[in-house]
Amino acid sequence: MRLRGVRRYHWARDVDEALSLLSAYQGKGAFLAGGVDLARSPRTDLEGLIDLTGAGLSYIREDGKGLHLGATATLAEILSSAQAQEYAGGILRETLRLVAYPALRNMATLGGAVVSAHPWADIPTLLVALDAEVLYRNAEGEKRMSLAELYRTDFRRIFRESVLLEVLLPPLPGAFAFEKIGRNAGDIALLNACAGLALEDGRIAWARLSVGARPERGERLPWLEEALVGERPSEALWRKVEEEVRARIEVGSDRRASEAWRREVAGVLVRRALARAAGKAGT
Numbered sequence: 001m002r003l004r005g006v007r008r009y010h011w012a013r014d015v016d017e018a019l020s021l022l023s024a025y026q027g028k029g030a031f032l033a034g035g036v037d038l039a040r041s042p043r044t045d046l047e048g049l050i051d052l053t054g055a056g057l058s059y060i061r062e063d064g065k066g067l068h069l070g071a072t073a074t075l076a077e078i079l080s081s082a083q084a085q086e087y088a089g090g091i092l093r094e095t096l097r098l099v100a101y102p103a104l105r106n107m108a109t110l111g112g113a114v115v116s117a118h119p120w121a122d123i124p125t126l127l128v129a130l131d132a133e134v135l136y137r138n139a140e141g142e143k144r145m146s147l148a149e150l151y152r153t154d155f156r157r158i159f160r161e162s163v164l165l166e167v168l169l170p171p172l173p174g175a176f177a178f179e180k181i182g183r184n185a186g187d188i189a190l191l192n193a194c195a196g197l198a199l200e201d202g203r204i205a206w207a208r209l210s211v212g213a214r215p216e217r218g219e220r221l222p223w224l225e226e227a228l229v230g231e232r233p234s235e236a237l238w239r240k241v242e243e244e245v246r247a248r249i250e251v252g253s254d255r256r257a258s259e260a261w262r263r264e265v266a267g268v269l270v271r272r273a274l275a276r277a278a279g280k281a282g283t
């Protein structure tokens, strides 16, 4: 554990207490949820940790606006929740089972995953495809915004002084599929993709696509979403999509995979995700 400077641990009983404790540390405190990331991070600047897991943010509930996932709900709790399993044809279950391994999922929270937003992570790619909204609170009040929009801001600075309260997943038509490629099961992604489709009279009426893990944090492909509407799902269509993704997508390079490899594989993952989503949506 590389948090040697930490002298105090606080168990916040609610969000107001968490915020006032954080402010008292004047930049030398941090929120703690599952602790999976914090335990690995070399943060020698911290003096106090403020545990959010008792602050009433572990709920999973549904209403007319959609599925509300409290920030400290663990990945395992979401996996075993009946409401989460039913959402959008079971895409939460399908994806979260690909995240690391059970021991980690028992500790890691959804909020921690949204805030840490690793460039290779699966959860941002999933949530961006699902049009997720986030709700957070700081000294100025509460703010709700789309996760895709949040990720275009300096979100790490925002969460130095804000508590993420929940992720809201709106009701969506159709069915989704998630594809991830890593070196082995349990490994982090070299690339991932999420596709959602709704069909009407055998034609695509609505589409959602995001690709992540360099591109970071789930990039939507609006040009492809629009182009798919009105088309009939077919193997020929998916092959054409694969070629177009390969030609147009912007991917990154790092020590784990080259830009050329990611470009090649992005087409394959989008094709596979679309074909599976179409299968689930009823072709």
Ligand SMILES: Cc1cc2nc3c(=O)[nH]c(=O)nc-3n(C[C@H](O)[C@H](O)[C@H](O)COP(=O)(O)OP(=O)(O)OC[C@H]3O[C@@H](n4cnc5c(N)ncnc54)[C@H](O)[C@@H]3O)c2cc1C
Pocket: 030, 031, 032, 033, 034, 035, 036, 037, 038, 039, 040, 052, 071, 072, 098, 099, 100, 104, 107, 108, 109, 110, 111, 112, 113, 114, 115, 116, 118, 120, 121, 122, 123, 124, 159, 162, 163, 164, 165, 186, 187, 188, 189
């Ligand atoms: C070995 C390993 C494998 C992994 N594999 C995958 C994978 O395959 N796919 C994938 O998508 N992800 C993967 N992850 C990432 C994992 O999902 C996240 O690390 C985890 O969800 C973080 O959650 P946590 O509750 O442990 O966060 P913590 O470590 O408690 O916190 C992380 C950061 O978020 C802040 N924070 C936490 N909660 C809040 C809140 N409510 N409001 C404001 N700030 C907050 C903390 O201050 C800290 O800065 C992996 C991580 C590890 C360590």
